[in-house]
Amino acid sequence: DTGVSQDPRHKITKRGQNVTFRCDPISEHNRLYWYRQTLGQGPEFLTYFQNEAQLEKSRLLSDRFSAERPKGSFSTLEIQRTEQGDSAMYLCASRDRYYEQYFGPGTRLTVT
Amino acid sequence: GNSVTQMEGPVTLSEEAFLTINCTYTATGYPSLFWYVQYPGEGLQLLLKATKADDKGSNKGFEATYRKETTSFHLEKGSVQVSDSAVYFCALSDPSSNTGKLIFGQGTTLQVKP
Numbered sequence: 001d002t003g004v005s006q007d008p009r010h011k012i013t014k015r016g017q018n019v020t021f022r023c024d025p026i027s028e029h030n031r032l033y034w035y036r037q038t039l040g041q042g043p044e045f046l047t048y049f050q051n052e053a054q055l056e057k058s059r060l061l062s063d064r065f066s067a068e069r070p071k072g073s074f075s076t077l078e079i080q081r082t083e084q085g086d087s088a089m090y091l092c093a094s095r096d097r098y099y100e101q102y103f104g105p106g107t108r109l110t111v112t
Numbered sequence: 113g114n115s116v117t118q119m120e121g122p123v124t125l126s127e128e129a130f131l132t133i134n135c136t137y138t139a140t141g142y143p144s145l146f147w148y149v150q151y152p153g154e155g156l157q158l159l160l161k162a163t164k165a166d167d168k169g170s171n172k173g174f175e176a177t178y179r180k181e182t183t184s185f186h187l188e189k190g191s192v193q194v195s196d197s198a199v200y201f202c203a204l205s206d207p208s209s210n211t212g213k214l215i216f217g218q219g220t221t222l223q224v225k226p
Contacts, residue, residue: 004155031212042116042201042216043156056211091156095212099144099163099205103156 002026004104006092012110013082020078021107025094032075033101034067036060037089049075082111114139118202118217125192125224133187133220135176135202143204145169145178145185146214150199159187159200192224 005024013019025032030051035043046065047057051072061067064082069075079086089108093101119134137143147159147169160169165180174189185202202217 033213035214040218042203042218043214045213045215048211048213056209056213093156093214099212100158100161101212101214102158103148105155 004092004094004102006090006104006107008107009105010108010110012112015084015111016081018078018080019082019109020076021090021092021109023075023077023092023104024073025075025092026096026102029094029096029102030072031095032069033093033095034075034077035091035093037091037106038087043091046077079109082109084111087111114143114204114206114208114215116202116204116215116217118200118220121199121219121221123220123222125222127194127224127226128191129224131187131189131192131196131222133200133202133222135185135187135217137183137185137202137204139183139204139206140208142180143206145176146203146205147174147176147185147187148201148203148216150201150219152198156201192222194224194226197222197224 007022033048034046037043049069064080067077089106091106093103115138144163146161148156149159160171162169162178168177199219203214
């Protein structure tokens with residue numbers, strides 16, 4: 001069990017650019033979640049997958065955001081035409097059969 | 113809607129002091145409740161959980177009891193250490209859907225001084 005990993009750990013981009021983040025969950029976990037955390041706040045739910053199916057998306061996830069989980073393994077979160085308001089920590093978590101979510105270290109996005 | 117409210121921080125204590133971090137929730141139905149901890153520069157780690165009323169979760173000297181009558185899940189530790197300095201998040205698993213998504217409070221920063 002190597003834990004949940006995320007790549008990159010930090011991303012600085014200019015407004016208007018596209019960015020993509022990757023999450024590798026714990027291998028036997030079939031549920032995967034994305035959250036966003038801004039400074040001084042708790043994480044907020046963005047979307048989740050059961051295997052390869054994306055089953056729920058938050059209203060926070062505008063049409064500039066898209067997430068995939070091909071083959072039910074790793075997942076990617078893409079933000080198109082980034083805005084300064086997208087600056088945040090993006091967290092990925094996977095869930096075990098005891099309903100416990102294990103979080104990755106996060107990707108910190110800074111949009112300049 | 114479902115929500116979690118935590119006491120505002122920062123909480124500053126001396127080593128070996130007693131810790132309480134208050135957490136109350138609003139939910140329709142019967143959520144599971146969690147405390148997560150975020151050490152500086154690290155990801156969120158599950159500290160403890162409780163899945164039904166009157167359950168007590170415990171780990172590493174921390175405890176919290178699921179109180180349905182007061183809709184609370186306060187975190188306590190009898191004697192804090194400098195190494196407990198971190199941000200603590202209370203969370204519930206949304207009972208109104210079967211997604212298992214977590215709803216978090218805003219976090220409480222704990223600083224323990226030697």
